[in-house]
Structure formats: C-alpha cells, structure tokens
Amino acid sequence: MGGNPPEPIRLALAGFLNGDLARVRAMLSEQGLPGEAAVPVDGPALLEGLTRDTVDLLLVDDGPGRFTPEAALRLIRETGQTLPVLVWAENLSEVRAVSLLRGGAGDAFSWAQKGRLGPRVQALVRDARNHRRRARAEALLESTLQRQDLLMRSIPTVSFGARAGDLVRTWVAGHVEKLTGYPVDKFIGDSEFWYSRLHPDNRESARLARLSLREKGSMRMEYRWMHADGRYRWFLEQASIVRGVKDPGEVVGTWTDVSDRKTLEEQFLQAQKMEPLGRLAGGMVHDLNNLLTVVTGYCEMILTDFKEGAPLREELDQINGCARRATQLVGRLLAFSHRQSDPPRLVDPNALIQDLQKMLSRLIGDDITLVTALEPGVGRIRVDAGQMEQILLNLAVNARDAMPSGGQLTIETAAVPQMPGPLHAKTNIGPCVLIAVRDTGVGMDRETQRRLFEPFFTTKPRGQGTGLGLSTVRALVERSGGHIEVVSHLGLGTGIQMHFPAVWESAVDAPVAAEAIEMGPAGTETILLVEDDESVRSLAHRLLSRLGYHVLVAKDPGEAIIVAETTPRPIQLLLSDLIMPQMRGSQLAERLAKVRPDLKILFMSAHRDHEPQRKDFPALDHPLLLKPFRPAELAQRVRELLDGGTPRAGGPSHSADSSPAAVKPAA
Numbered sequence: 001m002g003g004n005p006p007e008p009i010r011l012a013l014a015g016f017l018n019g020d021l022a023r024v025r026a027m028l029s030e031q032g033l034p035g036e037a038a039v040p041v042d043g044p045a046l047l048e049g050l051t052r053d054t055v056d057l058l059l060v061d062d063g064p065g066r067f068t069p070e071a072a073l074r075l076i077r078e079t080g081q082t083l084p085v086l087v088w089a090e091n092l093s094e095v096r097a098v099s100l101l102r103g104g105a106g107d108a109f110s111w112a113q114k115g116r117l118g119p120r121v122q123a124l125v126r127d128a129r130n131h132r133r134r135a136r137a138e139a140l141l142e143s144t145l146q147r148q149d150l151l152m153r154s155i156p157t158v159s160f161g162a163r164a165g166d167l168v169r170t171w172v173a174g175h176v177e178k179l180t181g182y183p184v185d186k187f188i189g190d191s192e193f194w195y196s197r198l199h200p201d202n203r204e205s206a207r208l209a210r211l212s213l214r215e216k217g218s219m220r221m222e223y224r225w226m227h228a229d230g231r232y233r234w235f236l237e238q239a240s241i242v243r244g245v246k247d248p249g250e251v252v253g254t255w256t257d258v259s260d261r262k263t264l265e266e267q268f269l270q271a272q273k274m275e276p277l278g279r280l281a282g283g284m285v286h287d288l289n290n291l292l293t294v295v296t297g298y299c300e301m302i303l304t305d306f307k308e309g310a311p312l313r314e315e316l317d318q319i320n321g322c323a324r325r326a327t328q329l330v331g332r333l334l335a336f337s338h339r340q341s342d343p344p345r346l347v348d349p350n351a352l353i354q355d356l357q358k359m360l361s362r363l364i365g366d367d368i369t370l371v372t373a374l375e376p377g378v379g380r381i382r383v384d385a386g387q388m389e390q391i392l393l394n395l396a397v398n399a400r401d402a403m404p405s406g407g408q409l410t411i412e413t414a415a416v417p418q419m420p421g422p423l424h425a426k427t428n429i430g431p432c433v434l435i436a437v438r439d440t441g442v443g444m445d446r447e448t449q450r451r452l453f454e455p456f457f458t459t460k461p462r463g464q465g466t467g468l469g470l471s472t473v474r475a476l477v478e479r480s481g482g483h484i485e486v487v488s489h490l491g492l493g494t495g496i497q498m499h500f501p502a503v504w505e506s507a508v509d510a511p512v513a514a515e516a517i518e519m520g521p522a523g524t525e526t527i528l529l530v531e532d533d534e535s536v537r538s539l540a541h542r543l544l545s546r547l548g549y550h551v552l553v554a555k556d557p558g559e560a561i562i563v564a565e566t567t568p569r570p571i572q573l574l575l576s577d578l579i580m581p582q583m584r585g586s587q588l589a590e591r592l593a594k595v596r597p598d599l600k601i602l603f604m605s606a607h608r609d610h611e612p613q614r615k616d617f618p619a620l621d622h623p624l625l626l627k628p629f630r631p632a633e634l635a636q637r638v639r640e641l642l643d644g645g646t647p648r649a650g651g652p653s654h655s656a657d658s659s660p661a662a663v664k665p666a667a
Contacts, residue, residue: 009125011038012049014072015061016088024059024088031118042067043075050081056125062089062096062108073104082131084124086117155256160187162251164241167191167210170250179235179257181228199224199232209237213251217241222258234262285330286579289606292330292628294535296323300631301543327628328355344382344480346503349413349435350374356389360396360411367406368399378415378433379502383480391473395437395496398470402441402494412436419483419499431502438495444488452486520635522547525572525642529553530560530588531604532580536627540575543631544638557583557591564592571596572642578605578624589622600641604629 011034016024021040028035038059041049049055058076060069069087076083087100087108100108106124109116158174172187180186186193198206202223209221218240224232239253299320306313353372361370381388392411399409414434444452453474473496477484481501488494527549531537537553544551552567554560557580564571574592576585583591589601606627625637 007129008034008037009121010054010056011035011121012041012046012055012058013038013061014041014046014058015063015067015069016040017061017063020061020063024061027114027117028121031121033118033121043071046072046075047079050076050079050083055083056128057084057086057106057121059086059088059121062087062092062100069100069105070103077104082128082135084128086121086124158255160253160255162239162253164214164243164249164251167213167251169194174254179233179255180225194225197226199226213239213241217243222262233257234259286606288330289327289627290533290536292323292327293606294539296320296327296628297539297543297631299323301546323628344384346380347383347385347388349378349381349388349433349500350376352385352388353392353411353413353435356392360392360409363393363396364400364409368403369408371408371410373410373412375412375414378413379431379504381433381480381482381500382503383500384476387476388480391476391498392435392437394470394473399437399439399441399494402439402443407440407493410436410438412438415502416499432499433502435498435500436495438493440493443490443492443494444486445490449486449488453484520547520632521639522549522635523639523642524548524550526550526552526569527573527575527638528560528564528571528592530555530557530574530576530580530585532556532577536577536604540634543634544575547635549638556580557585557588560588561591565595571599573600573602573638575602575604575638578603579607586622602637602641 011028013021013024025035025038028038039045039049039055041055041058046055046058058072060067060072062069069085073085076085084106085104087105089096089108089110092108092110097108107120109120156175156179158172158176158179160169160172162169168189168191169187170189172184176182176184176187195203195206205221206223209219213219218238220236220238222234222236225235227233234257236256236258237253238256239251241249241251243249299316303313303316303320306316353374357370357372364370396409403409412434414436416432416434418430419432453471474484477498477500483499485497486494487497527544529537529540529544529551531540532555534555537555541551541553550569552563552571554563557576560574560576574589576588578585580588585603585605589599589603592599601622603622603624604627605624623637623641625634
C-alpha cells in the first residue's frame with residue numbers, strides 16, 4: 001500500500017579534512033544515507049543549523065581538525081537543543097569511546113566498525129525526531145492548559161469532578177472561595193455539606209436533576225445556596241457523565257453564580273406586573289382629574305358669589321382647598337410613578353420641602369425625628385418639581401433604612417457662593433442652592449461610598465432593594481444642572497449634599513390664594529365645546545355662558561361635525577377634549593379646519609402623558625389645557641387665544657402665573 005515517503009535525513013559533517021570528507025560521503029551513500037547532501041559545518045554554521053532546525057544529526061571527526069567533538073557537544077548544550085552527535089575516528093580506543101559517550105555523544109566508532117554506521121544513524125535520528133515531536137506536543141499542551149487556566153480564572157465559575165455512582169466530588173477548582181466563601185476541601189469527599197446549605201425550596205428539584213443525570217447522562221439546574229456570609233445566592237449547575245471503557249465514569253461540571261441575572265429577571269417580571277397596574281392607574285387618574293375639575297370648578301364659581309365673612313364662605317374655602325390639595329397629590333403620584341414629567345420650572349426649594357414635610361414624616365416612621373433647617377431667601381432652582389420630590393423621598397427612604405433603631409433625619413437648605421471645589425473651575429457656575437439630607441445612621445465605609453451611585457449596587461438584603469435609587473437620584477440632579485456628593489463615616493451617619501444653580505427671577509410657580517379667586521376675563525364670541533364627560537361638559541358650558549360667550553355644545557366628535565356644518569353663525573373657537581371614543585380631538589380639529597379655516601383651537605385632557613411631548617396630536621401649535629383646571633385659568637386661556645395671543649402651556653401647576661387679571665363675570 002502507498003503512503004507518505006520517508007522524510008529525508010539531514011546530515012551535517014564537522015572536523016573532516018577534504019580527503020576524509022569525500023571518503024565519508026561515499027561511505028554514507030553506500031549505506032543508503034544522503035552522503036552527497038551532507039553539509040560540512042563549522043561552529044557558526046552549526047549554530048545556525050540548530051537555530052533554524054535544519055540538521056537531524058552531526059557526524060564529527062575525532063581527528064586533528066579545529067572543530068573537536070567536545071566543542072560541538074558544548075555548543076549544543078549551550079543552545080539548549082537536542083541534536084544527536086556521532087563521533088568518527090580513524091582509530092578509536094575503548095577509553096576514548098567511553099569518554100565521548102559520557103560527554104554526550106550518541107555513539108563513537110572507527111573505520112573498522114563502519115558497517116553499523118547506517119543503522120545507528122537511522123536509530124539516532126528516529127529517536128531525536130520522536131523526542132522533538134514529543135517536546136513540541138508537551139509545549140503545546142502546556143500552553144493550552146495555561147490558556148484554559150487563565151480563561152477559567154477570568155470567568156466566575158467553579159469546575160468539579162465527581163464519582164458517577166454516588167456523586168461525591170473528587171476534585172473542585174476555580175473561584176471556589178470567591179463564589180461560596182468556603183475553602184475547596186469543604187466540597188471534596190462529602191456531599192452532605194453542599195446539601196445542608198441548599199435552599200429548602202430547591203431540594204426536590206435538585207433531587208430530580210440528579211436523577212436526570214443518571215438516566216440521561218447530563219443535567220442543568222438553578223438553585224439557591226447559602227454563602228458563608230449567610231445570604232442565599234443563585235447558582236447554575238451543569239454536569240455530564242464522561243464514561244470510561246470499563247469504569248462507571250466520572251461526572252464533570254461547573255457552578256456559575258447567576259445571582260445578578262436572577263435579580264434582573266425579577267426586576268423585569270416586576271416591571272411587567274406593574275405595567276398593567278400603571279395603565280389602570282392612568283385610567284383612574286383620568287377619571288379623577290375630570291371629577292376634580294368639576295369639584296374645583298363649581299366650588300370656585302360659587303365662591304365668587306360669597307364675600308369674605310359671608311355664611312358658608314369658610315366651609316367653601318375648606319372644600320376648595322382640599323380639592324386643590326387632591327389635585328397636587330394626583331400630580332405627585334403620577335410623577336413618582338414616572339407617568340408624568342413636568343418641564344423644568346422655577347421652584348422655591350424651601351416651599352417644596354415644607355409641602356413635603358408631612359409625607360416625609362409618615363414615610364420615615366415615629367422613631368425617627370424629622371428636622372428642617374431652611375435658610376430664608378436661598379433663591380430658586382430650575383427643576384422638575386415632581387422629580388425633586390422623588391429625589392427627597394428616595395433619600396429619606398435610604399436614611400430610614402440606615403437607622404433601624406431610630407434617629408434623626410435633617411433636611412437643610414443654604415445659599416452658597418459657588419459650586420464646590422474643582423467643579424466650580426470646570427462649570428464656572430456661581431451662586432448655588434445647597435439641599436442637604438443628613439441622617440444619624442450606621443454610615444458607610446469607603447468602598448461602599450465609591451460604588452454608591454453604580455446602577456444595581458445595593459447594600460440591602462436580597463429582595464429589599466433594586467440598587468437603582470441613588471443612581472436615579474444622581475441622574476435627576478445632574479439633569480437639572482446640579483451636582484451631588486456623599487459624606488459618610490461608619491457609626492456617624494451619612495450626608496447627601498446637592499448643589500443646584502441659583503436663579504434670581506421673580507416669576508415662580510405658586511398656587512393662588514383662596515381670596516384671589518375670580519372668574520376671569522369675559523367675552524361674547526361663539527365657542528364650540530366638545531366633551532364626552534357630561535359633568536365636565538356641563539361645568540364648562542355654565543362657566544363660559546356665565547362669562548358672556550355663546551356656547552354650542554356637542555357630546556362627541558360626530559355631533560360636533562354636524563353642529564359645525566349646520567350652524568350659520570361664525571364659530572371663533574373649538575374647545576375640545578383631546579381623547580374621545582369616536583375620534584381624537586386632533587382629528588376633529590383637522591376635519592373642522594376644512595370647513596372653518598379661521599377656527600382657533602384649544603384642547604383639554606385629563607391624561608397627563610401628553611405633556612411635555614404631546615405625542616397624541618401632530619399640530620403642535622395648538623395649546624393644551626390639562627385637567628383639573630380652574631375656572632379663571634380656562635377663562636384666561638380662551639381669552640388669550642381669541643385675542644390672538646399664545647396661551648401658556650400646562651395645567652393647574654404648570655402656568656407661570658395662575659392669577660390672571662380678572663374680569664367680573666357677566667350678570
């Protein structure tokens with residue numbers, strides 16, 4: 001049968017004189033060796049051959065030449081190579097032969113022994129090549145093992161081997177202590193230790209997985225296992241049986257800590273559960289805003305007929321105040337659930353903290369004292385008020401958790417001349433408002449402070465914190481152009497300091513005092529009112545009619561189209577709800593604009609998701625009035641639009657000034 005041709009032997013000759021060189025080549029050729037191809041070398045040439053691996057065997061003459069066998073053997077040893085050396089001598093004594101063999105020569109012989117030259121060369125070359133192949137294979141194996149070891153060290157995984165019969169582990173390697181908190185010897189030779197720390201709820205699934213391993217030859221399971229610190233962590237274990245020819249085989253597998261993944265999965269599932277609740281809450285808020293519109297609207301309409309000190313005036317003021325606080329509460333709840341995002345506006349931080357004080361007190365509990373130290377006249381800050389409240393509530397929750405035995409929570413404001421330290425040089429921001437939240441809790445070490453704002457980092461027990469609170473706080477602060485830093489010491493509590501650029505403008509959002517209630521500016525134009533909620537529709541109709549407007553009423557877009565197309569008199573304004581069953585207000589406006597191109601448009605909505613993006617209608621130049629609105633605000637918006645101005649955007653807490661120049665209602 002055919003096969004690969006034998007690899008030619010590469011011979012080098014050293015120390016031979018010219019006459020002897022020809023004679024040795026001829027002798028090699030007679031014995032089937034490539035004598036004519038044998039290359040004469042000296043020291044440098046031999047060194048090059050060794051380096052480039054172009055020589056299989058060196059034949060050295062033990063004669064009067066300058067390149068002696070000892071010199072050749074010494075050079076080979078110095079290079080660390082393995083090259084067989086044969087010594088050839090005209091006459092070779094037994095003593096000399098023994099000396100050469102002890103010096104490292106593969107063999108030595110004389111002319112009288114030339115008959116064994118060929119077989120001996122073949123044997124030495126074969127052994128040398130096998131040695132080199134084995135050395136290369138061992139080096140490759142060692143390199144592969146090193147790479148595998150480095151790879152295993154870089155992955156948070158433990159590998160193990162166990163007897164297939166009883167699944168008792170025989171070896172364990174990898175990040176054992178890092179993942180479990182225990183040394184390797186705890187897991188070898190005894191499976192009871194591992195089982196004793198397995199979560200009770202996972203023991204049955206572990207038993208079934210091991211049955212599957214015996215039946216199918218492989219398994220995969222996830223379980224909770226108690227770390228040395230007393231906390232359960234999630235592990236993924238995968239294993240297979242490697243069967244031998246005669247033995248029952250060995251189980252080999254890995255453990256991987258998947259606690260972070262399980263946490264993310266739990267958060268995702270929780271988010272999925274919360275999504276329908278959020279939609280449900282959004283629908284309830286829509287209905288609640290409509291109800292609040294009616295309550296505050298009728299209440300303020302009645303209040304305009306009651307002078308200060310009149311019977312029932314105080315009672316009506318109380319009802320109106322409660323309704324307006326309910327409006328603020330709805331907006332606050334929407335902001336906390338991320339369903340409402342107000343555009344940044346000027347806020348008095350002292351007033352915001354005072355309004356939030358009662359809620360904060362309920363949140364932190366009776367065993368924690370809430371103290372406020374608010375410096376008067378600190379200036380205003382431009383923030384999303386709802387998000388600012390969310391920041392303070394998040395920090396209060398963290399402070400409460402840091403004081404399990406009670407303590408004191410202090411919220412402080414102060415005017416400071418500039419941003420702290422190097423941040424001032426970087427931002428060149430001047431006067432700032434400091435808002436600081438301090439507790440007398442357990443405090444934090446430096447490592448915890450270093451990681452404090454990392455997403456998903458938490459010091460709370462598993463299931464009691466997402467690790468997103470402070471990272472969200474920092475994002476909200478920085479989004480408002482502010483800066484946040486933490487100062488904490490173990491046993492002495494923690495202080496969170498937030499610096500915001502101070503704004504010294506006079507126009508600040510503020511609620512209107514009860515005594516300033518007026519109906520708003522009047523008019524005589526014709527308004528087409530479209531509202532599917534009967535109570536809101538009736539309120540708006542009465543209010544606008546009381547102000548002197550001629551009001552055409554439609555309970556849905558279909559009826560509004562009929563009214564617009566059949567009414568002969570001019571219609572100056574469409575006042576329409578934005579979200580209605582048959583057709584959206586934006587679609588109705590486009591339809592009516594075709595028959596009444598001069599029609600001005602003002603939308604209303606009890607849904608807060610439209611601000612500030614207002615994705616639900618394309619005509620961005622049409623203003624939107626958010627419910628619940630006050631009668632004076634509706635009157636002011638309508639009047640501004642009819643007079644050719646641009647009404648201010650927003651709702652009851654959005655307008656820059658909610659107390660317009662009032663006009664007494666028409667009788």
